Amino acid sequence: MPQVIVDGTEIEIGAHERLNCIEAARRAGKEIPHYCWHPGLSVVASCRMCLVETGQRDAATGKITMVPKLVPGCQTPVKDGTVIVTESQLVKESRARVEEALLIDHPIDCPICDKAGECLLQDYHFEHGQPQRRADLQPFHSRRRDVGPTVTLFVDRCIMCTRCVRFTREVSGTGELMVTSRGAKEEIDSFPGFPLDNKLAGNVVDLCPVGALGDRDFLYQQRVWFLKHEPNVCGGCATGCSIVTEHNQDTVYRLKPRENPHVNKWWMCDEGRYGWHHLHDPARLLAAGRRDDRGPDASWDTVDWPAVVTRLRADLAAAGGLAVAVSPMLTVEEAWMLCAVARSIDPAAFLAVGHVPRSGTDETFPGGFTIRAEKCPNRNGVEAVLALFDPAVPTWEDLLAHLRAGRARSAWVTAAYPGAWIDAEAAGAFAGLDCLVVQDMFPSALTEATSAPVTWRLPAVGFAERSGTWVNAGHRAQCFEQAIRPPAGVWPEGRLWWNMLGRSGLYDPPAVRHQIAGAAASFAALGGDVPATGIDLRILQLATTESSSPA
Amino acid sequence: MKPTDPAIVWLEEKPLGLGERLYLPLFVQGLTTTARHLVSPKVTVSFPEERPRIGNPLLYRGVHRLNKDAQGRVQCVACFLCATACPAHCIDIVAAESPWPDREKYPESFQIDELRCIFCGMCEEACPVDAIELTSLLDLTGRSREEMIFDKEKLLSVYDMTKDAEPMKSASLTGGSAHAHAIPAGGARQGGLP
Numbered sequence: 001m002p003q004v005i006v007d008g009t010e011i012e013i014g015a016h017e018r019l020n021c022i023e024a025a026r027r028a029g030k031e032i033p034h035y036c037w038h039p040g041l042s043v044v045a046s047c048r049m050c051l052v053e054t055g056q057r058d059a060a061t062g063k064i065t066m067v068p069k070l071v072p073g074c075q076t077p078v079k080d081g082t083v084i085v086t087e088s089q090l091v092k093e094s095r096a097r098v099e100e101a102l103l104i105d106h107p108i109d110c111p112i113c114d115k116a117g118e119c120l121l122q123d124y125h126f127e128h129g130q131p132q133r134r135a136d137l138q139p140f141h142s143r144r145r146d147v148g149p150t151v152t153l154f155v156d157r158c159i160m161c162t163r164c165v166r167f168t169r170e171v172s173g174t175g176e177l178m179v180t181s182r183g184a185k186e187e188i189d190s191f192p193g194f195p196l197d198n199k200l201a202g203n204v205v206d207l208c209p210v211g212a213l214g215d216r217d218f219l220y221q222q223r224v225w226f227l228k229h230e231p232n233v234c235g236g237c238a239t240g241c242s243i244v245t246e247h248n249q250d251t252v253y254r255l256k257p258r259e260n261p262h263v264n265k266w267w268m269c270d271e272g273r274y275g276w277h278h279l280h281d282p283a284r285l286l287a288a289g290r291r292d293d294r295g296p297d298a299s300w301d302t303v304d305w306p307a308v309v310t311r312l313r314a315d316l317a318a319a320g321g322l323a324v325a326v327s328p329m330l331t332v333e334e335a336w337m338l339c340a341v342a343r344s345i346d347p348a349a350f351l352a353v354g355h356v357p358r359s360g361t362d363e364t365f366p367g368g369f370t371i372r373a374e375k376c377p378n379r380n381g382v383e384a385v386l387a388l389f390d391p392a393v394p395t396w397e398d399l400l401a402h403l404r405a406g407r408a409r410s411a412w413v414t415a416a417y418p419g420a421w422i423d424a425e426a427a428g429a430f431a432g433l434d435c436l437v438v439q440d441m442f443p444s445a446l447t448e449a450t451s452a453p454v455t456w457r458l459p460a461v462g463f464a465e466r467s468g469t470w471v472n473a474g475h476r477a478q479c480f481e482q483a484i485r486p487p488a489g490v491w492p493e494g495r496l497w498w499n500m501l502g503r504s505g506l507y508d509p510p511a512v513r514h515q516i517a518g519a520a521a522s523f524a525a526l527g528g529d530v531p532a533t534g535i536d537l538r539i540l541q542l543a544t545t546e547s548s549s550p551a
Numbered sequence: 552m553k554p555t556d557p558a559i560v561w562l563e564e565k566p567l568g569l570g571e572r573l574y575l576p577l578f579v580q581g582l583t584t585t586a587r588h589l590v591s592p593k594v595t596v597s598f599p600e601e602r603p604r605i606g607n608p609l610l611y612r613g614v615h616r617l618n619k620d621a622q623g624r625v626q627c628v629a630c631f632l633c634a635t636a637c638p639a640h641c642i643d644i645v646a647a648e649s650p651w652p653d654r655e656k657y658p659e660s661f662q663i664d665e666l667r668c669i670f671c672g673m674c675e676e677a678c679p680v681d682a683i684e685l686t687s688l689l690d691l692t693g694r695s696r697e698e699m700i701f702d703k704e705k706l707l708s709v710y711d712m713t714k715d716a717e718p719m720k721s722a723s724l725t726g727g728s729a730h731a732h733a734i735p736a737g738g739a740r741q742g743g744l745p
Contacts, residue, residue: 111630111679112656141653220646220656223631 002080005057006030007087013078021052021073021084030086033095033124035209036161037074040266040367041170045072047161049124051094052076053085070094092128099129105184107142107156115211117224121159145189147177148196150216150270151205153188158212160186164204171267171367174198188212199363199371202273203266206256217274218254230483231258231532233470235329235418235463236272238372238379240472242533243268245276245464245483252276252464252484260533262476269371278418278462279484284441285459286487290315292454300457305491308458309499312437313345315454319435321409322346325399326386327354327439328376329416329460330493331468332477332523333512335378335385337497342412343389344501350407351389352399353382354414355421372473376417377463381471384522384537403429414493415440416460422446439493460493461486468494468509469526471537477526478534479513598690605687608717612672614688615663615701616709618681618719624651625707627682629658633674641667642674661703665691681721686713 001012006028013019013027020043022032035047050073055066064083070090078084085091102121110116142156165177165188176196180189190196196204205215227246234241234255242260246253255276257268278284288308289300303311316322324342326335342349357375364370386393394402402408411433415421418441427445430436430452437456438447447457464483471477486492498507517527525540552559570576596603605611618626629646641664649657674683686709693699701709 109655111632112628141655144655220629220648223635225635226631 002078004028004078005081005083007085019078021054021071021076021078021082022050024078024082025052025073025084025086032073032086033120033128034074035120035124035159036163038163038207038266041163041166041207043075044162044166045075047098047159048072049095049098050074051098052091053088055083055085057081057083095124095128096130099125100134102159103129103133103137104135105156106159107154108137108139109142109157113154113157113211114214114219114224115157115208119211120209146195146216147188147190147213148201150201150274151196152214152216152219154212154214155187157210158188159210160188161209162188163207163209164188164213167200167204167207168196168198171203171365171369172198172200173366177204199269199271200267200365200369202270203257203268206266215254222248222253227253230464231480232464232483233377233478233480234268234272234275235377235470236269236275236375238374238377238473239264239370240377240470240476240478241268241272242478243272247464247484250484252279258532262533262536263472263474263478264369265367267367267369269369271371275418276462276464278441279464281442283443284487285443285457286489287459288491289457290454291451291457298451305496306499308456308491308496312456313341313500315435315456316345316410316412316437319410319433319454320346321407322349323399323402323408323411324349324351325354325396325411325413325415326351326382327414327416328356328379328382329354329463330378330382330414331466331470331509332378332381332385332516332526333468333509334466334494334497335382336388336516337494337501337512338412338414339385339389341497341500350394350399350402351386352394352402353379353386353396355396355417355426357417357421374473377472378470380473380475380537381469381477384471384520385516387522388520400426400429403433406432409433410435410437412437413439413446414460415444415446416462416493417441418462420444424449458496459486459490461490466492466494469513469530472534475537476534477523477530477537479510479526479530603689605689608687609720611687611689612670612675612685614665614686614691614709615668615674615706616684616686616713617661617703617706618684618710619707624654625657625661625682625703626680627658627661627678628654628680629656629661630679632677632679633683636673636677638671638673639667639669641665658703661706663701663706664699665693665701666696666699675720681719684720686717688713 001015003010003012004024006025007030009028011028013024022034022037025032032050032052034050036044037050051070052073053066054071054076055064057064059081110122116122142154144152144154147153162179165179168177169175176190176194177188178191180187202215205213226248228248230245230247232243232245234243241264242258244256244258246256255273257264257266259266287302288305290303291298291300322342322345324338326338339351342351356379358373359375361373362370383393403411411430415438422445424445427449430446433452435454436452439458439460440447441460441462465486467480467482469477469479494509495507513526516523522537525535525537620626629644631644634642634644643662644658645660646656647659649655672685675685
């Protein structure tokens with residue numbers, strides 16, 4: 001195994017690993033500061049912050065020969081016997097000079113800069129800069145211009161790392177951004193007539209190591225040090241990007257991608273990034289309502305949640321002939337509990353996958369990132385759960401046909417979609433039932449236009465308010481915890497079904513998950529601890545198929 | 552440490568002397584203190600008819616005010632540093648893009664819960680543009696809790712009320728322009744770039 005010596009510590013790297021000095025030093029616990037280098041982008045070695053001393057140890061004699069000049073750590077690959085020195089006086093002085101040069105042209109308007117608190121320029125200056133300034137610097141007002149509908153550029157805060165330019169050229173493949181002028185007058189700008197409005201545009205704000213690129217959706221909403229971070233999974237499409245939900249006092253302020261090499265690498269799309277506003281929509285359903293007359297002025301009676309547990313079961317049992325739509329927005333745990341509840345009410349209940357929203361076609365970008373046409377996070381998971389109860393796994397269309405054929409007396413529709421999803425025609429299939437239960441985030445044609453002798457309208461929760469497991473289009477299961485609490489008075493679906501199953505205590509998704517994993521081979525991979533980057537559900541199945549197949 | 556530890560020095564209380572046992576000298580000593588206060592100048596004032604004397608208004612920590620800049624706009628840039636520094640969590644700011652071309656950010660709403668405030672002065676210390684200051688107003692009353700939550704207009708009116716008696720502290724401390732190191736000072740950058 002190749003050995004690399006970082007500040008006197010020998011570390012081993014993989015025989016075929018291609019690492020640069022920054023990555024190798026990180027393995028040894030040494031952080032080499034850098035601005036322009038990003039693991040997802042090409043190397044330009046332009047910021048000069050990662051300059052280190054390197055050398056080579058002779059394998060035969062053990063004699064170390066150092067390179068006389070400093071080299072950029074991001075551009076220097078390591079091999080067996082590479083020596084990296086990150087803490088020498090020369091390196092420290094070089095970093096202090098780089099910081100000094102960057103600050104000469106910087107407005108130093110940290111108090112009004114949204115990046116303050118997570119800014120690499122601040123952090124590195126604190127750690128590597130010098131306490132006194134030699135230039136007479138006065139804070140000034142940064143020029144600002146919008147480079148796209150969602151992204152704004154504070155021109156003078158930029159340190160010209162060109163991460164954003166490389167992103168638009170290499171990952172989104174749209175190339176709207178460029179560097180204008182030369183030398184000290186270099187500036188980032190969009191090409192005239194080509195504003196930055198591709199579907200991955202928001203990522204340039206995350207990439208920006210300083211406060212130059214600002215997200216207009218988040219601009220001035222909250223200081224970053226007030227935000228709490230919860231690892232989460234995006235519910236916007238079947239890709240299921242790993243994200244971090246940044247929130248404060250049960251209000252989401254922004255979503256950021258979380259590094260996951262198996263799913264989204266370092267990126268997420270703008271649709272997902274700004275797709276949290278429905279969580280705080282005042283039109284959301286907040287109370288459990290029941291209606292038991294057909295009149296046009298029928299009003300909803302609010303029912304307390306403990307009473308919902310018993311009365312919902314009684315209403316559905318009285319109607320009989322149950323058909324259930326299991327929404328692909330639900331987690332695996334919730335879907336499993338819903339199926340169990342439905343089958344406990346009606347042992348012959350018809351269980352189908354709920355409406356699967358689609359829009360357009362799958363879109364893959366040059367960097368490998370894919371936005372799926374399927375705008376729900378867990379169709380694979382819900383189908384796998386339904387297969388445990390009914391191998392046929394009926395679809396939403398099958399459910400509508402089942403209802404139109406008059407083979408059901410009651411229906412239980414779970415939705416939780418972020419917006420309007422059902423049209424009057426599909427809602428018409430639900431006419432003539434004895435009992436209709438709808439669990440959704442917003443009033444829809446189903447709750448408002450359809451009338452049954454008994455109609456239930458129960459609130460559902462959004463993606464950040466849920467905990468459980470989602471299985472994405474690539475069969476990768478990711479577990480997550482709720483980031484914010486649902487609005488006051490709303491029980492998440494899982495809690496309601498946990499109580500309807502008669503289980504005691506608080507709703508415990510891991511307990512349900514382990515139960516499913518123990519009961520079903522298709523979910524066996526979820527039995528142990530699931531890593532933060534998720535686990536491929538097929539991993540154990542492939543192994544078992546291979547080992548059990550006769551030679 | 553055990554009682555037998557050699558590092559411990561045991562002291563005995565001194566036995567009472569003749570004067571102490573007589574009681575009378577100590578009695579006189581105490582009465583002398585009382586008598587001295589009877590004739591010395593009084594420090595108590597009959598508040599509210601009589602106002603107490605504030606030693607140094609620069610150091611006194613009374614009701615807050617929000618300073619205005621030369622054009623009469625709120626000086627605050629909504630950086631949230633006061634709210635961050637506040638140990639009582641009594642400052643609530645809503646920031647927004649400013650309507651003025653020479654400023655980037657301003658407080659759309661700025662509220663201080665004066666009932667929750669402990670008047671520690673950390674907000675004043677944290678402020679990078681000397682926008683929030685504690686005045687020497689000390690009698691703070693209201694008929695309801697809501698009335699004691701001071702909004703931006705009220706805090707600005709405190710400035711109008713006190714600016715003559717108490718000019719901005721930074722001006723008197725630096726002996727010059729209060730705007731010299733304010734963040735959004737110029738509007739145009741001072742460098743030579745186009």
